[in-house]
Amino acid sequence: MTAEATPLPVRxxxxxxxxxxxxxxxxxxxxxxxxxxxRAKTVARVEAAVAKLGYRADIAAARLxxxxxxxxxxxxxxxxxxxxxNLTEQVRHTAEWLAGQRGFIDIIHxxxxxxxxxxxxxxxxxxxxxGVAVIALDHPRVRAAIDELSARGxxxxxxxxxxxxxxxxxxxxxxxxxxxxxxxxxxxxxLGGQEGTVAVIAGSLSLRDHAERQFGFSQIxxxxxxxxxxxxxLEGRDxxxxxxxxxxxxxxxxxxxxxIYCCGAGNRGIADALEASGRAREVVWITHELTxxxxxxxxxGTCDAIINQDxxxxxxxxxxxxxxxxxxxxxxxxxERIRIDIFLRDNLP
Amino acid sequence: MTAEATPLPVRxxxxxxxxxxxxxxxxxxxxxxxxxxxRAKTVARVEAAVAKLGYRADIAAARLxxxxxxxxxxxxxxxxxxxxxNLTEQVRHTAEWLAGQRGFIDIIHxxxxxxxxxxxxxxxxxxxxxGVAVIALDHPRVRAAIDELSARGxxxxxxxxxxxxxxxxxxxxxxxxxxxxxxxxxxxxxLGGQEGTVAVIAGSLSLRDHAERQFGFSQIxxxxxxxxxxxxxLEGRDxxxxxxxxxxxxxxxxxxxxxIYCCGAGNRGIADALEASGRAREVVWITHELTxxxxxxxxxGTCDAIINQDxxxxxxxxxxxxxxxxxxxxxxxxxERIRIDIFLRDNLP
DNA sequence: CTGTTAGCGCATTCAT
DNA sequence: ATGAATGCGCTAACAG
Numbered sequence: 100m101t102a103e104a105t106p107l108p109v110r111x112x113x114x115x116x117x118x119x120x121x122x123x124x125x126x127x128x129x130x131x132x133x134x135x136x137x138r139a140k141t142v143a144r145v146e147a148a149v150a151k152l153g154y155r156a157d158i159a160a161a162r163l164x165x166x167x168x169x170x171x172x173x174x175x176x177x178x179x180x181x182x183x184x185n186l187t188e189q190v191r192h193t194a195e196w197l198a199g200q201r202g203f204i205d206i207i208h209x210x211x212x213x214x215x216x217x218x219x220x221x222x223x224x225x226x227x228x229x230g231v232a233v234i235a236l237d238h239p240r241v242r243a244a245i246d247e248l249s250a251r252g253x254x255x256x257x258x259x260x261x262x263x264x265x266x267x268x269x270x271x272x273x274x275x276x277x278x279x280x281x282x283x284x285x286x287x288x289x290l291g292g293q294e295g296t297v298a299v300i301a302g303s304l305s306l307r308d309h310a311e312r313q314f315g316f317s318q319i320x321x322x323x324x325x326x327x328x329x330x331x332x333l334e335g336r337d338x339x340x341x342x343x344x345x346x347x348x349x350x351x352x353x354x355x356x357x358x359i360y361c362c363g364a365g366n367r368g369i370a371d372a373l374e375a376s377g378r379a380r381e382v383v384w385i386t387h388e389l390t391x392x393x394x395x396x397x398x399x400g401t402c403d404a405i406i407n408q409d410x411x412x413x414x415x416x417x418x419x420x421x422x423x424x425x426x427x428x429x430x431x432x433x434x435e436r437i438r439i440d441i442f443l444r445d446n447l448p
Numbered sequence: 449m450t451a452e453a454t455p456l457p458v459r460x461x462x463x464x465x466x467x468x469x470x471x472x473x474x475x476x477x478x479x480x481x482x483x484x485x486x487r488a489k490t491v492a493r494v495e496a497a498v499a500k501l502g503y504r505a506d507i508a509a510a511r512l513x514x515x516x517x518x519x520x521x522x523x524x525x526x527x528x529x530x531x532x533x534n535l536t537e538q539v540r541h542t543a544e545w546l547a548g549q550r551g552f553i554d555i556i557h558x559x560x561x562x563x564x565x566x567x568x569x570x571x572x573x574x575x576x577x578x579g580v581a582v583i584a585l586d587h588p589r590v591r592a593a594i595d596e597l598s599a600r601g602x603x604x605x606x607x608x609x610x611x612x613x614x615x616x617x618x619x620x621x622x623x624x625x626x627x628x629x630x631x632x633x634x635x636x637x638x639l640g641g642q643e644g645t646v647a648v649i650a651g652s653l654s655l656r657d658h659a660e661r662q663f664g665f666s667q668i669x670x671x672x673x674x675x676x677x678x679x680x681x682l683e684g685r686d687x688x689x690x691x692x693x694x695x696x697x698x699x700x701x702x703x704x705x706x707x708i709y710c711c712g713a714g715n716r717g718i719a720d721a722l723e724a725s726g727r728a729r730e731v732v733w734i735t736h737e738l739t740x741x742x743x744x745x746x747x748x749g750t751c752d753a754i755i756n757q758d759x760x761x762x763x764x765x766x767x768x769x770x771x772x773x774x775x776x777x778x779x780x781x782x783x784e785r786i787r788i789d790i791f792l793r794d795n796l797p
Numbered sequence: 798c799t800g801t802t803a804g805c806g807c808a809t810t811c812a813t
Numbered sequence: 814a815t816g817a818a819t820g821c822g823c824t825a826a827c828a829g
Contacts, residue, residue: 291640
């Protein structure tokens with residue numbers, strides 16, 4: 100099979116199309132960008148020329164000529180856990196990249212866990228922003244703030260945590276019930292047919308993502324693994340110390356504790372309690388988000404699997420979706436779908 | 449926390465820099481692009497201006513002015529299995545995207561499994577290509593062909609299957625030994641402490657990726673799960689019918705068969721044999737690549753886990769790496785690392 | 798309805 | 814060692 104001798108790599112320009120269609124640049128532009136006021140006959144001539152020459156617009160030139168630039172706000176939590184720190188870092192990288200594409204990102208830190216504060220921040224956002232990405236809360240005031248931004252023509256994407264009934268353009272994040280189900284399947288399979296108790300620790304069940312994970316987890320565990328009994332979810336407030344105490348109590352109280360599913364943060368507390376108890380190897384512990392800490396626990400064997408969402412992918416995806424929307428380009432859903440990653444010690448990146 | 453009132457979203461241009469540095473456009477350009485022939489003092493002045501204004505080059509404008517375009521060849525297998533079909537499709541999508549960035553991809557189909565044919569195709573490749581992505585074979589003649597292309601200044605990336613000792617620029621694909629280890633851990637954990645036999649079916653052990661997966665798998669299985677005995681790998685030549693026969697024989701011969709790891713293709717044969725035997729539910733089957741077929745087997749419960757590499761990501765990554773190299777831009781390794789995905793029925797995309 | 802024209806921000810001759 | 818001028822391919826006024 101010989102490689103075909105490749106001909107000229109010349110690319111047709113708008114001028115070429117104009118010439119072969121026998122019209123002017125402006126007319127071609129009108130046809131290409133589907134603007135009004137061109138006779139059907141002319142449209143046809145231009146389209147024929149486009150087809151004949153295989154014309155594709157040079158998007159760099161188009162962007163340059165259009166001269167528009169974009170300004171986006173990313174509303175992220177103040178402080179926050181390792182995952183949020185990673186996410187912030189990735190948003191910074193993305194900002195750097197976007198700056199080359201005439202897009203500017205401001206990172207605005209607020210206490211995203213307080214609905215009033217979050218809503219307030221959204222309400223007072225500078226009108227200079229054409230788009231905002233926000234770690235949302237599914238709360239009436241937040242929804243209202245998002246809807247008002249949308250009504251003002253601002254593109255809003257929710258990031259990591261959704262506000263499904265709002266008028267946000269797009270949600271960038273994982274399917275949390277599915278993530279919970281994934282954890283449950285892994286837990287059920289790892290425990291084989293063993294009988295026993297499984298604990299669920301969330302940060303707060305009023306956080307939609309935590310609640311959804313818990314829901315998905317319990318659903319599969321109870322329907323598919325009747326040998327395992329899931330305890331009611333405990334709330335560790337994403338705080339390591341509090342989570343450590345909860346875990347220690349759990350271990351003391353339930354001699355038949357076979358597994359722990361943590362659908363929030365505070366993982367250092369779980370690791371401490373588990374390792375202190377001497378039962379780290381026999382208890383299957385599954386948690387969320389790959390961080391420097393959870394990675395260590397996984398490698399060490401204390402943790403058995405990590406369900407992850409890639410903050411780099413999420414940051415880039417949010418920026419791409421916002422940019423595409425604001426410049427009227429399509430997005431490829433395939434590329435923007437955030438995966439539910441499963442990490443074992445063997446496939447760590 | 450109120451959102452800061454955002455000031456002017458104006459972006460500094462080269463002209464701005466030139467003006468505040470009191471020099472001409474050309475001089476700024478020389479400094480920015482680290483060209484020779486500028487007095488140190490002038491360089492300093494320009495750099496100060498750049499820093500002061502926070503200047504970032506507009507990459508759209510730069511690309512346009514440079515006016516260079518790129519032509520890449522993707523060498524893919526003729527025919528091929530579902531995975532390869534998906535990959536080809538994704539390369540087509542990528543080509544469409546690249547066309548907007550002055551990059552052109554030609555897909556060249558060859559029998560990549562024959563080293564001589566593959567090497568021949570590479571050797572006779574039109575010199576019009578600045579880059580080529582190839583599903584490599586780790587064979588002396590192929591290596592030599594890759595090295596010669598590299599010597600001619602052509603950027604070569606290997607795709608999915610590597611030729612590690614060649615002078616390729618970059619490998620776009622997963623870490624196959626790690627993928628095998630991942631499968632082994634899953635297999636070991638799913639089988640709990642059960643004693644028994646585990647079969648390994650490869651397409652061909654002379655394919656480097658298959659061999660590496662098999663290696664990783666056996667390594668972990670024998671060191672961590674002494675209760676399981678891995679049979680010597682069988683070769684199904686990625687052919688469903690042949691693989692079906694192998695599987696049927698395996699099932700008939702080994703009453704204690706607990707698991708099957710397929711590190712190649714031919715999955716439909718495995719599913720058929722497994723389902724015909726009535727032991728589909730008790731035998732743990734782990735395979736590679738998410739396709740329309742393997743997805744069905746996973747949902748149905750015949751297959752227990754799929755180790756996957758994302759062909760869309762791979763196609764885009766290859767194109768990005770080639771483009772970045774040819775236009776002297778850096779790549780972000782983080783984004784180009786191909787993940788070893790694990791899919792259970794719960795986290796299917 | 799259609800054509801002319803002037804940039805967009807940068808790279809690149811060619812002068813000086 | 815530095816500057817002035819030209820054009821990349823396209824969009825958007827503005828004319829006709």
